[in-house]
Amino acid sequence: MKRYKLVNFLEDYSIKDRTHNIYKLIALFILSLIIIKLLIDFSSIKDLENNITKNQVNTNEVIIKDYDNLNLSQIKTIYSIIGYSNVDELVAIENNIEIKGKCNNLRALESIKDIDIIKGYSIENIAKENDYYNFKLICEIR
Secondary structure (H helix, E strand, C coil), X not given: CCCXXXXXXXXXXXXHHHHHHHHHHHHHHHHHHHHHHHHHHHHHHHHHHHHHHHHHHHHHHHHHHXXXXXXXXXXXXXXXXXXXXXXXXXXXXXXXXXXXEEECCHHXXXXXXXXXXXXXXXXXXXXXXXXXXXXXXXXXXC
């Protein structure tokens, strides 16, 4: 006949079993704290993602509003005169345009002045470097 060992829950545990159970409880407590911390971090990351998408939508709307008054075909004519590769920077705020770049011939800059749509033409800086003239041009498009 087999002898079965029964567990008696009413008896006191030995000291070794008590310390083992305490270690298990401490480990369980630490794991639960880690899980709670991770859940809090993930929720804050989701909040940040929502804020970023809202900000991106808002900035895109502002950009579209700024360029409603600007006709890009007019800017293309200026690019064609100076040359696409010669323009380093173009800033357009409402109808005011600021162009930084380089050119071989100063007559190209003067020919921009003769375009019908250009108003308030001024050259801020011209500096000669090697074979090129670095310039900064400010004008207003009607």
